[in-house]
Amino acid sequence: MLKRFKKGGIHPHDNKITRAKAIEVMPLPKVAVISMAQHIGAPASPVVKRGDIVKVGQLIGQAKGFISANIHSSVSGTVKSVGDAVNSMGLLVPSVTITVDGDEWLETIDRSEEIVEKFDLSPKEIVSIVASTGIVGLGGATFPSNVKHSIPEGKTAKALVVNGVECEPYLTADHRLMLEHGREIVVAIKIICHAIGVEKAYIGIENNKLDAIESMTKASADTPIIEVVPLRVQYPQGSEKQLIEATMGAEVPSGALPIQVGAVVQNIGTMYAIYQAVQKHKPLFERVVTVTGKSVSEPKNLLTRVGSPVNDMIEYCGGVPEGTAKVIDGGPMMGRSMANLSGVINKGSSGILMMPETETPANDASSCIRCGKCVQVCPMGLEPYLLNVLADKRNFEECIEHSAMDCIECGSCSFTCPAHIRLLDNIRIAKREVGKILRNRK
Amino acid sequence: MKSSLKNMVVVLATITTVTSFAVGYVYKITKEPIRKSKVQKTKSALEEVLPSFETLSEPQKLMVYDTDAENIIIYKATDANDAYVGCAVESYSNNGYGGTIRLVVGFDVNNSINKIAVVGHSETPGLGAKITETESPFIVQFQGKNPNEFKLSVKPDGGDVDAITASTISSRAYTDAVKRAFEGVKKSLGEEVDAVGSATSQYTKAEATQDADNNQKTDDNE
Amino acid sequence: MKNKLLVAPSPHIHSGNSTKQLMHGVLIALLPALVVSIIFFGWASLYVTAVAVASCVFFEWFIQKFMLKRPISIMDSSAILTGVLLSFNLPATVPVWLVILGSLFAIGVAKMSYGGLGSNVFNPALAGRVFLLISFPVLMTTYPIPEANVMNVETKAFQCETNILSLDAVTGATPLAEARAIVAQGGELNTNMNLVTVKNMLLGVKGGSHGEVAVLALLLGFAYMLYKKIISWHIPVTILLTMFAFSGIIYFFDTAHYLHPLFHILTGGAMLGAIFMATDYVTSPMTHLGMIIYAVMIGVITILIRTWGGYPEGMSFAILLMNAATPLLNKVKPVKFGNKK
Amino acid sequence: MIMNKIQIFSKGLIKENPTFVLLLGMCPTLGTTSTAINGMSMGAATMFVLVMSNIAISLIKNIIPDKVRIPAFIVVIASFVTVVQLCMQAYVPALYETLGVFIPLIVVNCIILGRAEAFASKNGIFASALDGLGIGLGFTLSLTLIGAVRELLSSNSIFDYTFEFLPGNGVLLFALAPGAFIVLSYLLVLFNKYLKK
């Protein structure tokens, strides 16, 4: 019996259309709009001004504060403007807009294909490289990785858990990386194990990616500290708390961080970025993005520069298909649907998904029939139906008692509700308000 | 008004004295009517269930079964010629659906049932309470029957009584009370078979009921 | 872009479940029992079912349209289900007005007064049945008896066809009521255990409400609902086990006056109640632990009422009582992630 | 002045109806309304006590020390209740039996003590009597109404005047405990809808 997390979960159809499509390089954009807010935490402050000439890999935004990350230019050319730009959600974000001119990289970056296995760095040095190259989690949360690698006083890490689950339907970016760059990822794992001082690393991969399991097993054959853990398919296996339970068997207590049980979780893409940063001196300015959808004419996995317009990418894959109702940044379970297509790709964008109206949930919520299905599927053991009404009645105090803050926003409850209630919409509001109340209490 | 120990005591004392006096006075006035109304029920029940009669004997209290908690009371009736015309029995059964059912059962000279009146019950309206509907087949079936020939238990229990639909329990209890009355009569007559014809003490109708009054149970909250 | 993009918070896909689908699933699961009932009781049983369904749907529509002035939701089929289950709880021979009155109570009082599907706190069909049982005990306990010989069944059904609406009621007590009568007369049960054979109990050749008799057909429905994941096993299995165990204990102490445990779970509304009525989502607890406590209590109360109470059948009351306790049982939280050390 | 008095009297009927608006004295409201006549009698008995105790209390209000106010009022009210009890026992024994324990329980009916405290202990005799009469009448009417509806539904009759209304000789449930609650609930809805402003 394969391992998996125990409580709740759902089985959406995985629709991995692009699983066999090798990573392709996306042509350079004409104009790149690079957001200063590509990580959770405070936006970086721009260190270039209008008219400046920048090279690929050059620092253009300086991290500001603890959970913030450096931003590097993904293109070479002239800075067109520095200031607010409208993103794909219609919101204004501080950005640097660069008119692209050629493709001139910083000389320090090693652009060769050769795999550099050896490293000779102290943990401190590794962490500082990860910080200065602006690496954030590519699994979706865009949490600055160096923070995770700095184990807090009094805690010890026991294992690195590499998240190769990619449980979101449609997305295949991590899958392709594991197939094409398994060896590099193994090197990165060794680096981070050294950085955080552990002798054990798990790579969790669901068994709908048998080729990836095989590829990673092969790549890590000579590295005994790495254990590839095949997992039974179940959404949201990729969520770090669930993954830690599935691989290590430990439950991260409510409100605590993974390090509480000695785990550090990193996404496959992040590991590949770390390899490039440490061994190739390449900051994080490009990533693999899956452009997909059932009626997209040429779905692809694209290695894309951060700041490339969404529109260009869609055009490159054959344009918006007839009947598309939603374009989603990310996967169908957790991704955000875009309000316009003039936005750009960020570090956290793992996919562009185009869905026809027939595939999106109908907007016809009826009253809750108390079937308990949401309770049964919630991986956190919450009572979504209750949080939903409590939030609806604005009774946020009681939401605290019912652990609203534990919700990982996986969406399993909304997915499964036969009454088509958008439970998570209200629960998110509950989390926000509860957060406010808790902060005020302190 | 501000309270002090003195005025508290004085005022409360005054009020209680005055009101208790008043209440006590009302009690005195109503005592008699209350007693009357209590016996009225039995009295009219006796008159209703007995064949026409002139005088009633002294009530006789009797324990029918060893397990009984209460007495039944028998009144023997004689006509103007002092001839025994039957008797009335205050009987009961504790097995009703809502508790005790109290009946007055009238027997004629042959110990056949003359009429039965319900004087107390707490059965469910619409179900068990049908035992009070004098015209109903359930009640009528008892009239004129001699329990020596008519087996006093409901049909499901192997007797001759047709139970009220969906109220077997009430019917059973009712029948039980009638049976108890009958057993009482048998017992009473068996002991004083001779005495019937030459009862020493004779009462007029009015006196008889008066007497019945005095023998009422006085357990109610008077 | 020609048409505007749709924007919504995640998730952007749905399992495809719907309330209507679930209700239809339950209806399908009830079909075998209906078929058996028609075979045994004739077209009258279909007639009662049809009247109940029609009046439930009508009342729901009427109330929503003219009294609550809310959107009409009869399309979710829950009223149909209430109608079917209500009728299954009635003897096949009840007069039409009784069925309609029961539907009015079930839908009007127990369901719509609370706001309709999902808001009610008591099982509407059971509320309707208990209302009728208390109000019209005579009509509600006059059962037609299906022919004891299965071979005759066809001819019986045939006869009824010619005389659809007036099934010649061969009235009789349910096995439970009969057993009670025997005890009441001072008889002993162990000598009378052949009231109904186990085979007849399973097939449904016994007196009772027209939908509750066919045990095998109901079990078939149960299997279907389990397979379709409409309900989980917790409530039905626990109720039946509890009934079996509790009545078994009583039986063990006095075999002469108490019924065999198998008899308990195969007769009366045990199967119908445990499988279809105690499991009603709206009025049963949400968590598995809650469900188990709920089910154990239903089992215990049912046997208590059956054995010592005024009504021969306790299932309906037990479920209603535990419906009332459901909000309290919902205070039993699911096991939260992160409690294991 | 006249207007004022009329108001004191009439407010108990609808605006401050003790049953449907204030929701007081719920026990007799539910417990004694199986028929119209029972409801009416209970209402009348309560009204009598209410009027008398209002008068008595407005008479003695000035001489009662604060601390024993409640015990004093209770004694006065309880005395009137006992008087009613005795009189009913003597002259309408059948009624007394059906109303049972609810007659002595008039003592603890919130309406009575409430009116004593809220009105009689602050107003003159005439006004207090009117107040008691109005509230009492409101109570009586409500109880009669509930009784009538229950009697109609449960035995197809009102004040024992029988007619065909429901099939099956009426619906027994309405004569029993659940019916009392259910009828009251729907009457409240109607009251709120049509009478309460």
Added chain:
Amino acid sequence: MEDVLLSTVLVLLALGVLAAVLLYFVAQKFKVYEDPRISEVEELLPSANCGGCGYPGCKGFAEALVKAGDMKGFFCNVGGQPVMDSVAEKLGLVAEAKEPMVAVVRCAGSCENRPKTNTYEGVKKCTVAAALYAGETGCSFGCLGMGDCVDVCQFDALSMNPLTGLPEVDQDKCTACGKCVEACPKGIIELRKKGVKNRRVFVSCVNKAKGALAKKSCEVACIGCGLCAKACPFGAIEIKNNLAYIDYTKCKLCRKCVAVCPTGAIQAVNFPIIPKKETNENDVKAI
């Protein structure tokens, strides 16, 4: 017979006296300090102890009320309004007369002024949409039009105008409770001075984007041009983050600003209609 009367009187007398004495001494002996206002309020209450108010008896009610220090949500059915009034008086909780305020909606982005650029399909709540994105139009500051404010208003003072897609305040019903201000995730509603004869002048826009961007998304947006601030003789207008704000404590309702605003973002309500308005509109077109 007579001794029944006698014993009746004696028993009750004894009980009465006992009650008085016991209560007196127990009360003395077990005295506990509590806020004297509690018993004062309790005195005023009817002592029916009916529990109708939802509190455990009149005392519980009095305690809760004194603690809350606020009459909101407290009502005694038995005593009715007169009792509540006297309680309020005792506690000095009579609402003191305040400058009358009213809620105003600071967004004029109706469907015409502000075209839709996408369609929202989540739970129809402003808070939910606001947490997700900018909204169905190009303006990321304006009203989302899903009526959270309408839902929270207990006085039925707000309603959604289906034509404009904006909430409207019924100035006669609004009690300035501020619920809607709290509820609006976009901070669009503000409580402002009701004004002489209900007349008010305010900037009906909260768009902080630069002029061009603001104008692109909405016809009537404040573009932060500053003409109004210059025109105001009382210095009541301040431009911050590309947005003008009129301080109602300084504004004298002269309406000079209304005349100069090139987009018509400044609203003057309840003024008699004067022909000047037309020139105003012509001005807009000219620009």
Added chain:
Amino acid sequence: MGYMEIIIGSIFVNNIVLSRFLGICPFLGVSNKVSTSLGMGGAVIFVMALSSVFVWLIQDLVLIPLGIEYMQTITFILVIAMLVQMVEIILKKLSPSLYQALGIFLPLITTNCAVLGVALILVQNEFTLLQSIAFATANAIGFTIALVLFAGLRERIELSNAPTAMKGVPVSILTAGLLAMAFMGFAGLV
């Protein structure tokens, strides 16, 4: 009457609220929340058990010997009122925490029908002292069970969308009705 019969009878079969209709005011008033209803239930159990003792003593040692049973109503209510008030004062001093949990409900209990009603019923039934206590306690437990169930139901109804006309009191009373209907299942148990 056996103790078992008294207890089952008063808790389930003749439940004081749902079948005898006593104490409806606090039943409707103090059932907004399960937690409060538990406190109220505790207080009722305490007061009923205590007052049953005093009531029995008065009835058997004073009223019956003197032949003035008709004074029941007045004396009982006086005694109960006095008792409750004293308990309240004493509790407040001796155990503020217990007072917070139970004591605050005490005044509410004095003047509700349940306590006096139970007192009158128990003397009517001519119970012994022990039987009286059992009867009173069982009735109070019955009250508590009904109250807590009802409070749970009300909490739930509060969160669902009852029709506007039914919201609040009407739907609560309706629920009490259906609860009473469910309790009728116990009919005949004793």
